[in-house]
Amino acid sequence: MSHYDYLVVGAGISGAVFAREAADAGKRVLVIDKREHLAGNVYTEDVDGIQFHRYGAHIFHTSMKNVWDYVNRFAEFNNYVNSPIANYRGEIYNLPFNMNTFSKMWGVRTPEEARAKIAEQVAAENIDEPRNLEEQALSLVGRDIFEKLVKGYTEKQWGRSCSELPASIIKRLPCRFTYDNNYFNDRYQGIPIGGYTAMVERMLEGIEVRLNTDYKDLIAREGQVAERTIYCGPIDEFFDYRLGTLEYRSLRFETERLDEENYQGVAVVNYTEREIPYTRIIEHKHFEFGTQDHTVITREYPADWAPGDEPYYPVNDERNTALYEQYAELAREQENIVFAGRLGAYKYYDMDKAIAATFDLIESELGIRL
Numbered sequence: 001m002s003h004y005d006y007l008v009v010g011a012g013i014s015g016a017v018f019a020r021e022a023a024d025a026g027k028r029v030l031v032i033d034k035r036e037h038l039a040g041n042v043y044t045e046d047v048d049g050i051q052f053h054r055y056g057a058h059i060f061h062t063s064m065k066n067v068w069d070y071v072n073r074f075a076e077f078n079n080y081v082n083s084p085i086a087n088y089r090g091e092i093y094n095l096p097f098n099m100n101t102f103s104k105m106w107g108v109r110t111p112e113e114a115r116a117k118i119a120e121q122v123a124a125e126n127i128d129e130p131r132n133l134e135e136q137a138l139s140l141v142g143r144d145i146f147e148k149l150v151k152g153y154t155e156k157q158w159g160r161s162c163s164e165l166p167a168s169i170i171k172r173l174p175c176r177f178t179y180d181n182n183y184f185n186d187r188y189q190g191i192p193i194g195g196y197t198a199m200v201e202r203m204l205e206g207i208e209v210r211l212n213t214d215y216k217d218l219i220a221r222e223g224q225v226a227e228r229t230i231y232c233g234p235i236d237e238f239f240d241y242r243l244g245t246l247e248y249r250s251l252r253f254e255t256e257r258l259d260e261e262n263y264q265g266v267a268v269v270n271y272t273e274r275e276i277p278y279t280r281i282i283e284h285k286h287f288e289f290g291t292q293d294h295t296v297i298t299r300e301y302p303a304d305w306a307p308g309d310e311p312y313y314p315v316n317d318e319r320n321t322a323l324y325e326q327y328a329e330l331a332r333e334q335e336n337i338v339f340a341g342r343l344g345a346y347k348y349y350d351m352d353k354a355i356a357a358t359f360d361l362i363e364s365e366l367g368i369r370l
Helices: 013-024 065-071 099-106 111-125 133-141 143-158 196-203 215-222 284-288 318-332 341-345 351-366
Strands: 004-009 029-032 044-047 050-053 060-062 085-088 091-094 188-190 208-210 226-231 248-258 268-271 280-283 295-304 337-339
Touching: 004 013, 013 029, 013 196, 013 341, 013 351, 044 196, 050 284, 050 295, 060 065, 060 351, 065 351, 085 143, 091 099, 091 143, 099 111, 099 143, 111 133, 111 143, 133 143, 143 295, 226 351, 280 284, 284 295, 318 337, 341 351
Parallel strands: 004 029, 004 226, 029 208, 085 268, 226 337
Antiparallel strands: 044 050, 060 188, 085 091, 248 295, 268 280, 280 295
16 A cells, blocks of 8 residues: 555655645655755755855746735745846946946937837848747847847857747747846745745645655655655656657856955846856845845856756757657646646746646645635
8 A cells, every 4th residue: 555645756846835735635655856955946045144145146036916915825925126237348337237237238218219229220130030039139129138138148058159040939028118137027925034945944844855865766665655646856867768858058166254244245246248157146145135234146157968867947849848748748648747837848838837837746646726
């Protein structure tokens, strides 16, 4: 007999939300994770009194009230507003593209002047049918914004020239004609006070969790321990890559503690020229308005990915999309295993979208609507 109703593979956001609701519905739940910690890529830890985002910056934002109400059951959120800046060869620009950006770039003052400048530059490119990402971006925002704020950052992120990337990667480049530096349009935004790890710990209170535990090792050792499995790991890895390997972009981080109070004055600075190898510097204390006399910064480098590396961004091109559909067909043949989360679905999820997708899973599995 199985010891559990549900085995949840992965103690990140998706796995934790499902586990919480299954346990509250009276199900016997075991959560495992191959890492030594909870919370997946939103893991935060205390470094000299500063909540450190080990796997890069994570800002919670959503317009879904049910999702916002749900996470507030497990954490109190501060009023952090994401307002990053871009550094291009020492020139500082506000993000997202807004009137502060346009004023700095061209000296314009009104939305009408900014729209006219963008339209003038777009017309100068004379692109009817964009053949690649470079032409797509030029047809949307013109030469200045593309060269200074899009080109280098995008090429670093994807490891290829913009002229070699498909136009479909950039469907739009939103320009805001207001003096508003808030990166997100969502109604709700903030960072859990005390970090994301504490939030996930509260989600998993009273639930058995085993860390440093690989799914296949567990099954080989103990057999099918649960009636059903919610698998939040890579779908191709589950099937031993028998059809081929789904591609990702990965990240590499360099972190240092500095004996100064304030390194860059903002949580996130994007470095948009190609010659600087990292895409951004994160100063973690600013996520929680820290007043420490020291700081911790992280340089974030895009990296090629190979099996065994941490998968961050799925490469949803034609080849990988077709391959994922083949794996999804194999997954549908698994009677008691459901593939979930960003790795199970081979999809990039913002945190709120991951939770919303898990709500759908909870409704189909448990009959509970959140």
